[in-house]
Amino acid sequence: MKTKIIIAAMLICAAGKLTAQENGVHQQSTVYEAPTDPLVKKKLDKWQDQKFGMIIHWGLYAVPGIIESWTLCSEDWIERDSTKTYDDYKKWYWGLSKAFNPVHFNPEQWAKAGKSAGMKYLVFTTKHHDGFAMFDTKESDFSIAKGPFAKDPKADVAKYVFDSFRKEGFMIGAYFSKPDWHSEYYWWSKYATPNRNNNYDIQKNPWRWNKFKGFAYNQLEELMTRYGGIDILWLDGGWVRPLETVNEEVRSWGAEIPKWSQDIDMPKIARMARKAQPGILMVDRTVHGPYENYQTPEQKIPDTQLDHPWESCMTLGGAWGFVPNDQYKPASEVIHKLVEIVAKGGSLLLGIGPDPDGTLPASVVTKLNEIGQWTSKNGKAIYNTRITKNYHSGQTWFTQSKDGKLRYAIYCRNVGEQPERTINWIGNSPKKGTVLKLVSTGQSLKWTVSNDKTTVELPANAGSAEAALSFEFTPAT
Structure with a gap:
């Protein structure tokens, strides 16, 4: 009973943050550097034809129905149950891996619903900031394929998600969190975890950071080499970046910035990714430069038209992942946002959160079908267009x-x-x-x-x- 009360309290606290999450929202960088690789340019042009995509957040946070993995972060905008110590909270959260058993996992339903809405590309969360992998990684046991779902034929979840959406003609994107709060090489248990950044001085502990860089690289290599064709590598957690890229614009966003560089060697990652997936789009969010092939303003639409590639990533409801009794936007509002975004030169990436059992809520499917009634008749004015x-x-x-x-x-x-x-x-x-x-x-x-x-x-x-x-x-x- 006490556990149920605690979870209920956390849901109430989280609900107050669902519509805003301002401090968890990635800002939009204002500097854009166009790619020069001919294969990347070709892929980028194809992506700009799609206009409408689905981003799926699905992980441990779906079990209690809270806002992704952000409740692990000790920043003052985060609210948790005040009767539980932070260490106990983390143990409870990590322990959700023993309860996450999506026995009705149905990626075919997700893909068909997306196609019905008129969506053309997918971004699937292979790992959020909590470090829980939604693929069968050899780098960690903290994965969907190592818990109670391990014996299911579809335990390597990402494989079946990507396959299902490919069969419906989608371009395929892999979301991957650069920070990993579960890793001892990112959040070292020797110290407290005061914010989203790594919690030790990298300059004084280069061995530990190099271990983290190797860990991140190896997981990304798994995704790039074992899961078929990938069109987009969508990297979240823009605070993990070289210190020299932290300019006044980045400082104005308000997030705490450490004195050391959280550089994970993007040139090396990009070389590996493009060797395995020629022409893949690299989306290193907010880190302006050669690895941010398109920009990703979050939960907002730019005020004016932009002449370079971008997408607005927005939630269908109030949260990215599944939250009980979430309030979803009317189909007309989504359609109007799609129209405005496309006219301003962007694409709409709409956030969907499956239930912890592995299916989309019926109300989400209904909304997507309603949106599709419009796109199926008016798509000529949206898809394959330019500003x-x-x-x-x-x-x-x-x-x-x-x-x-x-x-x-x-x-x-x-x-x-x-x-x-x-x-x-x-x-x-x-x-x-x-x-x-x-x-x-x-x-x-x-x-x-x-x-x-x-x-x-x-x-x-x-x-x-x-x-x-x-x-x-x-x-x-």
């Missing part, structure tokens, strides 16, 4: 085909807005004599232009229940 100089007019956002021959206008309806009989926008005028079509039906519509204002007449039944209406035309210029 236009004038990308926004009121409630209307604009994209164009990769060859620039076609323009798309996407009108986002306000919540509760009545069906319109006309749509107006400024700029992006159709070419004289062009046929303007409603993308969802292919129906030709009447339109006029006056003083750079385009007015489109809609039939009475023109997508009256849709969250957004998309139009296709040849632009005047």
